[in-house]
Amino acid sequence: MKRIALDMDEVMADIYAKFLYYFERDLGWRPEKKDYWGIKIYELEGATHLRKYLHAVGFFSDVTPMPSSQKVVAELQQHYEVFVVTSATEFRNSLVDKWDWLSTHFPSIHWKNYVFCGDKSIIDGDYMIDDHVSNLQKFKGKGLLYTASHNVHNKDYVRVNNWLEIRQFFQGELAKEGKTL
Amino acid sequence: MKRIALDMDEVMADIYAKFLYYFERDLGWRPEKKDYWGIKIYELEGATHLRKYLHAVGFFSDVTPMPSSQKVVAELQQHYEVFVVTSATEFRNSLVDKWDWLSTHFPSIHWKNYVFCGDKSIIDGDYMIDDHVSNLQKFKGKGLLYTASHNVHNKDYVRVNNWLEIRQFFQGELAKEGKTL
Numbered sequence: 530m531k532r533i534a535l536d537m538d539e540v541m542a543d544i545y546a547k548f549l550y551y552f553e554r555d556l557g558w559r560p561e562k563k564d565y566w567g568i569k570i571y572e573l574e575g576a577t578h579l580r581k582y583l584h585a586v587g588f589f590s591d592v593t594p595m596p597s598s599q600k601v602v603a604e605l606q607q608h609y610e611v612f613v614v615t616s617a618t619e620f621r622n623s624l625v626d627k628w629d630w631l632s633t634h635f636p637s638i639h640w641k642n643y644v645f646c647g648d649k650s651i652i653d654g655d656y657m658i659d660d661h662v663s664n665l666q667k668f669k670g671k672g673l674l675y676t677a678s679h680n681v682h683n684k685d686y687v688r689v690n691n692w693l694e695i696r697q698f699f700q701g702e703l704a705k706e707g708k709t710l
Numbered sequence: 711m712k713r714i715a716l717d718m719d720e721v722m723a724d725i726y727a728k729f730l731y732y733f734e735r736d737l738g739w740r741p742e743k744k745d746y747w748g749i750k751i752y753e754l755e756g757a758t759h760l761r762k763y764l765h766a767v768g769f770f771s772d773v774t775p776m777p778s779s780q781k782v783v784a785e786l787q788q789h790y791e792v793f794v795v796t797s798a799t800e801f802r803n804s805l806v807d808k809w810d811w812l813s814t815h816f817p818s819i820h821w822k823n824y825v826f827c828g829d830k831s832i833i834d835g836d837y838m839i840d841d842h843v844s845n846l847q848k849f850k851g852k853g854l855l856y857t858a859s860h861n862v863h864n865k866d867y868v869r870v871n872n873w874l875e876i877r878q879f880f881q882g883e884l885a886k887e888g889k890t891l
Contacts, residue, residue, distance in 0.1 A: 532832070612832055618824040624805035641829040643799040647822030651713070651793055653834035653850070669834070 530610045534644075534652050534668075535602070536659040537615035537627065540675045541635070542592040545570065551579055562678070569679045583619075589626035594634045597692035603637055604696065604710055608703060613638060614652050616664075617645035658695060662686070673698060711791045715825075715833050715849075716783070717840040718796035718808065721856045722816070723773040726751065732760055743859070750860045764800075770807035775815045778873035784818055785877065785891055789884060794819060795833050797845075798826035839876065843867070854879065 538544045548570050553559040556575055564573065571579040582588055605611055613631060617623050624645055631643060644652065649659075650667035658673045659665055662683050665672030673695070674686035689695050700710045719725045729751050734740040737756055745754065752760040763769050786792055794812060798804050805826055812824060825833065830840075831848035839854045840846055843864050846853030854876070855867035870876050881891045 534832070612829075614832075618809065618821040618826070621806060621809050624809060624826070625802060628799065628802050628805060639828070640799040643826075643828060644832060645799070645805070645824075645826040647820070647824060648793075651715070651795075651825060651834055653832055 530608070531655040532610040532612060532653075532670075533605060534612050534614040534649075534654040534657040534659075534670075536657070536661070536664070536675065537613055537617075537631075538589075539660040539677045540658055541595055541598050541602075541613070542589070542630065543595055544589075544592055545678070547588070547592055548579055548582075551582055552576055555579070565678050567678065567681055584622060586622045587626060589620075589623045589630060592630065595692060597696075599635060601692045601696045602635060605699060606637055608699070608708065608710065609656075610642070611638060612642045612644055612654065614644040614646065614649060614654075614657070616647060616649070616661075618647040658689065711789070712836040713791040713793060713834075714786060715793050715795040715830075715835040715838040715840075715851075717838070717842070717845070717856065718794055718798075718812075719770075720841040720858045721839055722776055722779050722783075722794070723770070723811065724776055725770075725773055726859070728769070728773055729760055729763075732763055733757055736760070746859050748859065748862055765803060767803045768807060770801075770804045770811060773811065776873055778877075780816060782873045782877045783816060786880060787818055789880070789889065789891065790837075791823070792819060793823045793825055793835065795825045795827065795830060795835075795838070797828060797830070797842075799828040839870065 535541060549559060560573060571577055602611060615627060617627055631638060649664045655670045657665060657668045657670060658675055660675045660677035660680055662680055665674060665686055672686045674680055674683060674688050676688060676690045689698060703710050716722060730740060741754060752758055783792060796808060798808055812819060830845045836851045838846060838849045838851060839856055841856045841858035841861055843861055846855060846867055853867045855861055855864060855869050857869060857871045870879060884891050
C-alpha cells in the first residue's frame with residue numbers, strides 16, 4: 530500500500546477558527562479573509578502575540594475537524610496507509626492535546642500511525658498533504674499543498690482547497706490503477 | 711550531512727534499571743541478567759503486569775541516560791544530523807515525560823529533531839540505532855542493533871553493546887571519508 534502523510538494543523542484541524550476567536554477577544558475586531566490572505570493571521574498589526582497561544586495547555590484540544598476530513602480519511606484508508614505527520618515538538622503542551630484529539634476525532638487512525646515531529650524531512654512516504662511549502666520542499670514523494678492564507682501565491686504543487694478536492698485527487702490516482710475510491 | 715536516527719528507550723535511556731526496581735518491589739526478588747537474558751524482563755513468571763507501568767505518568771521522566779551517551783551524541787553531532795526516533799505514541803503519558811527528559815539530558819538535540827512515533831518504517835535516514843530488530847528490518851538505511859536482553863540471539867545487524875562501541879563504529883565510518891570523530 531502506498532503511504533499518505535497527512536499534516537494536522539490547517540489540514541485536518543481548523544486552527545484558524547481558534548486564532549480568529551483569540552484575535553477578536555484580544556484586539557476587539559474580527560478580521561475577514563481578505564485582511565490576512567497572503568500572510569499568517571498573527572502577522573497582522575498588534576497580533577504577533579497570538580502565536581504564543583500555541584504553547585498553551587489545551588490550545589489544540591478543542592479545534593474543529595476540517596469539513597469532510599473524517600469521511601475522506603476513512604475512504605482513503607481503504608487504499609492507502611494514512612499517517613498523521615504533525616509539527617508538534619515545538620509545543621511541549623500540544624503533544625497530549627494532539628494525541629487526545631486524534632484518538633477522539635479520527636479513531637480509525639491507529640496510534641502506530643501518529644508522528645509527532647519537528648523537521649518533516651525525515652518522513653518517507655508517497656504523498657504528503659501539508660499547508661507549509663517548506664515541508665513539501667523537503668519531501669521526496671508527491672506533495673499536495675492544502676490552501677492556507679500564507680501559501681496562496683505558491684504554484685509549485687498540486688493545490689487542494691478542501692477535503693473534497695483531496696478525494697478528487699486520489700480518485701484520479703486510483704483510476705490510473707483501475708481502482709475506485 | 712548524513713542522518714542518524716537514535717532510539718531512546720534502552721539505547722539513550724536505561725529503562726531496565728526502572729523495570730528492575732518495580733520487579734523487586736512487586737515480586738520481592740531482584741532478577742539477575744541471566745534470569746531474563748534472551749527475553750524481556752516482563753516475560754518472567756508473575757511479571758507481565760510490569761509493561762503496564764509504561765502507561766503511567768512519570769515512568770519515563772526520571773530514567774538514567776546510558777553511560778557515555780551524552781558525550782558520544784555531542785561528538786556525533788559534529789559530523790551527523792542526530793534525530794531521536796522513539797516509539798512513544800502507544801503511551802499517551804510518555805509524550806511530555808520524553809520531551810522533558812530529552813530537553814534536560816540532551817539539550818544539544820533540538821526539538822526539531824525529536825520524532826515521537828509508533829511505526830518507524832516511516833523514517834528516512836542513513837543510520838538507525840535501535841534495540842528492536844523489527845524496527846531495523848523496516849529501515850532502508852544501515853541498522854545498528856543495540857544489545858538488549860530480548861535481541862541477544864540476532865546476528866543480522868552490526869551489534870553495539872554500549873556507547874563506546876557506537877563511537878567506535880562511527881570512527882570507522884568517518885575514517886572511510888578521511889575524517890576523525
